[in-house]
Amino acid sequence: MSKYDELFDEVTAEESLFREKGALDPLAEPDGIHARDAQEHELASLLAGVHEGYVPPTVSIYGPPGTGKTLSTRRVCREFASRTDAVAVEYVNLKECRTLFSAANEILFELTGEKRGAYVGLDGVFEEIWTALEGYPEWTILILDEIDHVQYDSNYEPSDFFYRLLRGEGKLKRGIDLSVWLVSNELLEVDLRLDSRVESAMSDESVFFPPYRPGELASILKPRLERAFREGAVSEAAFEYGVREAARRWGDARKALTLFRQAGETASERDLETVTRECIDVNLEATDREATVSKLHDLPANHFLVLTAVTGWDQGGKIKQPVTTAETLSMLESETYPDELDLGERAVQGVLTDLETMGLVETWIDSRGREGRVKQIETTFEPQWVRDTMVHYVEESTYLGTDTEE
Numbered sequence: 001m002s003k004y005d006e007l008f009d010e011v012t013a014e015e016s017l018f019r020e021k022g023a024l025d026p027l028a029e030p031d032g033i034h035a036r037d038a039q040e041h042e043l044a045s046l047l048a049g050v051h052e053g054y055v056p057p058t059v060s061i062y063g064p065p066g067t068g069k070t071l072s073t074r075r076v077c078r079e080f081a082s083r084t085d086a087v088a089v090e091y092v093n094l095k096e097c098r099t100l101f102s103a104a105n106e107i108l109f110e111l112t113g114e115k116r117g118a119y120v121g122l123d124g125v126f127e128e129i130w131t132a133l134e135g136y137p138e139w140t141i142l143i144l145d146e147i148d149h150v151q152y153d154s155n156y157e158p159s160d161f162f163y164r165l166l167r168g169e170g171k172l173k174r175g176i177d178l179s180v181w182l183v184s185n186e187l188l189e190v191d192l193r194l195d196s197r198v199e200s201a202m203s204d205e206s207v208f209f210p211p212y213r214p215g216e217l218a219s220i221l222k223p224r225l226e227r228a229f230r231e232g233a234v235s236e237a238a239f240e241y242g243v244r245e246a247a248r249r250w251g252d253a254r255k256a257l258t259l260f261r262q263a264g265e266t267a268s269e270r271d272l273e274t275v276t277r278e279c280i281d282v283n284l285e286a287t288d289r290e291a292t293v294s295k296l297h298d299l300p301a302n303h304f305l306v307l308t309a310v311t312g313w314d315q316g317g318k319i320k321q322p323v324t325t326a327e328t329l330s331m332l333e334s335e336t337y338p339d340e341l342d343l344g345e346r347a348v349q350g351v352l353t354d355l356e357t358m359g360l361v362e363t364w365i366d367s368r369g370r371e372g373r374v375k376q377i378e379t380t381f382e383p384q385w386v387r388d389t390m391v392h393y394v395e396e397s398t399y400l401g402t403d404t405e406e
């Protein structure tokens with residue numbers, strides 16, 4: 001027996017608890033959509049407007065992470081389009097787009113398979129989008145996912161982008177019927193601080209996806225766990241406990257799937273015959289950490305920078321929390337940070353507001369007698385995770401890339 005026979009024997013569980021672990025991959029397309037009947041109904045009603053000659057120019061689809069927004073929107077639109085010749089649906093994920101120009105380019109790419117260089121400008125890209133859409137069926141539903149990511153552009157205002165998308169001359173001239181469905185965590189008008197000319201071009205149609213309640217999470221997880229695990233591998237008590245905790249903490253189906261996958265792995269490592277409640281407990285924090293760390297990786301550089309300052313002070317061998325705005329600013333001005341990263345007080349305040357909206361920090365005002373009122377800032381998660389993420393962030397972040405293609 002070679003070294004590798006032994007190695008592979010060692011890592012292959014004799015009788016694995018899993019039958020098909022991939023069924024717990026949140027990216028795997030589930031067979032059915034559960035517990036979102038009301039939202040699917042709302043989306044279908046909006047689409048049915050095609051038969052009456054009106055679909056709102058924009059629809060805001062919003063709610064916290066992992067609540068089935070992308071899944072339900074894509075599925076309902078796809079099913080509708082496959083039954084209606086007059087409708088085409090295009091889906092574009094803008095997560096990786098650092099600039100509004102690259103967001104427009106991404107849309108163009110979806111429509112034509114090609115991108116344009118920065119020299120054509122935002123107007124040039126939009127002109128080509130309208131040319132492409134001329135050849136489309138009467139109605140086009142354009143789903144823009146993770147649209148909240150485009151707000152961090154320093155060259156264009158989100159309003160410029162949306163104004164072109166909704167009121168662009170090329171579109172009006174060609175009489176293109178476009179309905180833009182914006183998928184995000186927050187209600188966009190508020191989040192993107194759009195100006196009034198854009199707001200008036202947007203319809204106030206919105207579909208909200210609330211966090212899942214325990215019974216809803218149970219109906220989503222049950223068929224996935226049945227496929228993923230051998231029969232009886234997850235005790236009823238562990239299932240109920242995991243579902244209850246996942247609903248109480250997050251209401252997020254993606255995190256709940258990850259929780260059960262990790263709990264299964266813990267049970268295997270411990271040679272247990274079933275996934276127990278303790279296996280769930282061990283992984284509740286790990287799941288939180290994994291989700292937060294991935295959020296941290298996706299942050300724009302300024303946002304990550306401010307978080308390193310919020311978690312930059314030590315006190316009694318621990319990271320000091322909460323800190324004041326003054327402490328955050330003075331950390332950013334200290335020699336630990338190169339001069340070119342100096343953001344200035346106003347920008348830091350803006351970033352802190354964004355971080356609060358994203359649920360990464362909490363702030364409140366303390367009254368300190370003669371010192372007056374002081375703003376306190378605290379991370380909503382273990383502050384050490386920011387420090388743990390730092391090296392990886394610098395190496396991997398798309399926001400710190402140096403490419404100038406866009």
Ligand SMILES: Nc1ncnc2c1ncn2[C@@H]1O[C@H](COP(=O)(O)OP(=O)(O)OP(=O)(O)O)[C@@H](O)[C@H]1O
Binds near residue numbers: 033035068071
């Ligand atoms: N109602 C549901 N029925 C079945 N599976 C679901 C449901 N909701 C979520 N899921 C599972 O969770 C995954 C994540 O859901 P989805 O991508 O739709 O969330 P989202 O609300 O768009 O999240 P985010 O805001 O983070 O993009 C899906 O790919 C699917 O595997």
